[in-house]
Amino acid sequence: MRNIGTAQPDAGRPAAAEPLSGVDEALDWLAERRKAIRCECGILPLEELDQWRTAPGTGDLEHDSGRFFRIEGLQVSTNQGPVGEWRQPIINQPEVGVLGLLVRRVAGDCYGLVQAKMEPGNIDTVQFAPTVQATRSNYTRAHRGAATRYLEQFEGAEPGRVRVDVLQSEQGARFRGKRNRNMVVEVFEDVPVSDGYRWIRLDILRQLHLQDNVVNMCLRSVLSCLAPADSPSERYLHTDAEVLSWIVRAKIRHELSTRGVPLAETTGWHRARGAIAHESGKYFSVIGISATAAEREVHQWSQPMIAPRHEGIAALLTKRVAGVDHVLIQAKTEAGYRDNAELAPTVQCITENYRSLPAEQQPKYLAQATDIGPGRCRYRGYQSEEGGRFYRQQNRYFITEVEPDFPDEPDGDHLWVSLPQLQHLVLHSNYLNIEARSLLSCLYAVPESTW
């Protein structure tokens, strides 16, 4: 689970000296950390997880302490998508975690304090993560591991130093009402840099998104809330009032009703051979994993995780209007959202689930958004999702410029929103979903963008 046993260096050791100021240098340091943190992950039957039990009666998976998270069942009804009603396993993690990035300005440049963090589910296991990435169970030390480094910088931040502070959702198809506190706090004084942490110039950090599976999901989420610069223009396709009204209309049009059910009663899902899977072979399965990390204080643990069946796609169409970047957002309903809809990328789907469907039932704009022809592709890459809960899940991300004749007023659940409008909405809770925030963070890596 997140942050269990983060490496806590001896306070007496010398801090890493210079900030990372180049992409190659940053990647070299990450490679070094990947070698140093010798970690191994393996799949384990759910019955063999240490300190995790199957609750009698419900079949829910829960930690002996009652903390961290539990996997339970959810009954879902919605008028969105091809299936109107279903049951599924879902992660219930009611605690609000902290995803916090310390930033500092030196001689006109802005730097962020990142860590090379091991998460068992991540591709290549160790990726760049925010300064603090911890659930409440972690930082209140339910695992009896070490204290969370730098936490006091966020929990006790002077109000005038807080640049971003917003509660954001995560994958609504996997988490029930989960949200984390995304924070950016500016420091003016020297902060001791622990082993495994480095200052990095923010433009270099943004460029690292151009590499596959290097910037972890939590860091992308925090960076999406920190616009690189104010946008100069206000000539947008829609007024702010129009955008807000479109969102309200979507929330009313999209119906969503859910209620918790015992995991043992999730129709269509079966526990066999140490895992829980859907009888169709689709969606995901719930598996057990064991992890060891040589450099960590808590050297070994095991936990349940969600293993995806297929790769997902998240794609954003963009268009320049009167010199201002606009992105085509989609109002989307996911079972675990706290409201009926959030703003998702233009396309967000698991391609495999649609392979058998005829062309007219394919996700809208899928072909256009994944067109990687010259001049139209602005970004493409693989990024890992929540490596503390999802096992080796990487999704394919695209940002694609539309042809000039693409309509200004597409039908239904899509709307062109200017980049400055999006930068404003992301400062409030539960507008942009995690996939849209990931893509916003990737967009900041694209040099020709205007902001």
Added chain:
Amino acid sequence: MRNIGTAQPDAGRPAAAEPLSGVDEALDWLAERRKAIRCECGILPLEELDQWRTAPGTGDLEHDSGRFFRIEGLQVSTNQGPVGEWRQPIINQPEVGVLGLLVRRVAGDCYGLVQAKMEPGNIDTVQFAPTVQATRSNYTRAHRGAATRYLEQFEGAEPGRVRVDVLQSEQGARFRGKRNRNMVVEVFEDVPVSDGYRWIRLDILRQLHLQDNVVNMCLRSVLSCLAPADSPSERYLHTDAEVLSWIVRAKIRHELSTRGVPLAETTGWHRARGAIAHESGKYFSVIGISATAAEREVHQWSQPMIAPRHEGIAALLTKRVAGVDHVLIQAKTEAGYRDNAELAPTVQCITENYRSLPAEQQPKYLAQATDIGPGRCRYRGYQSEEGGRFYRQQNRYFITEVEPDFPDEPDGDHLWVSLPQLQHLVLHSNYLNIEARSLLSCLYAVPESTW
């Protein structure tokens, strides 16, 4: 219930001619309507309500159609306030209703289309209401009454004409997760004015707040979202980032956990003599009422209502900082909120509940906020709450300027927020609670305010 059988005039009758352009004229018209709509309300035992039943097993009160609303039980745990855990009856009304005001600009003046609306719980029964005030059960005609007048102007509004569109909460101590769609739509063409409706100049409508029990709660809620003018200044006591961060901290500090329970199992509450009341005699009771209105199409109906035991107080402290009005808001938790906290007035309480407590346990700032000495009182008056659900509930509202030596940084759950910041937040869902929105609407009636 709301809007059941709103009077639908014969389309052939001549429309009310001139807009209301003076306070006396507006009050005269209201007095006339109060006479024309001959209505009578009486208390009825819950057992004698027509088309309402007590659900077997749970004891919940529900309509035979399953629509409108139901009264059920709620189990509440919170770390806020003197009591940590309790059960109570609560209104579950999952449908999103429309509270919509049509506005029109003529020769530099702005007008709103209001109705004189009868609601059984309102003081004096008939008050000024928005153009449309209807639950979904009403406007989909679950009561088999007339269609909701002007609804198409809101449901089918061209995006460019929508000035305000936001989902807002209502009393969290009484409603579970209820929210209504607050809308302001501008029209440019002539709209036929039905009997019982009038155009009124918005500054006159705002001045009507200075009268007790004349502007109903739904209209105050809509008007709170429509700032009279942009504020020129940006010299605020706190930055926007500081305000947003303060709200997030409050949401994390305030814990709230609720779950539905059968109404029959709300410990401490007893059904006897045709009503449900708390054994302490405090809080509120659930009663039945019957209503008749001579001018309405559905002439007679009955329904459950909440009858308060005591009057409430909602008070806002204000302070001018660098020429800009600031108001002292409070982060407050109520059982039915969709999130752990919303922004409430400086003081919001039922005084009677605190009478027996020693001075140090009295609500903070109560004495200062209700000080009506010369020069400090900016507003005071009685306003009715939700007349479709609450029986004769009027609360006392105050807006009071603080002494110059009042601290800029009060402790705990209070923060100075500039009026322009508040005007921005109210455009997003679930920031300002209904009492704060009522007071914002009243503040716009105070001539010496700056906005």
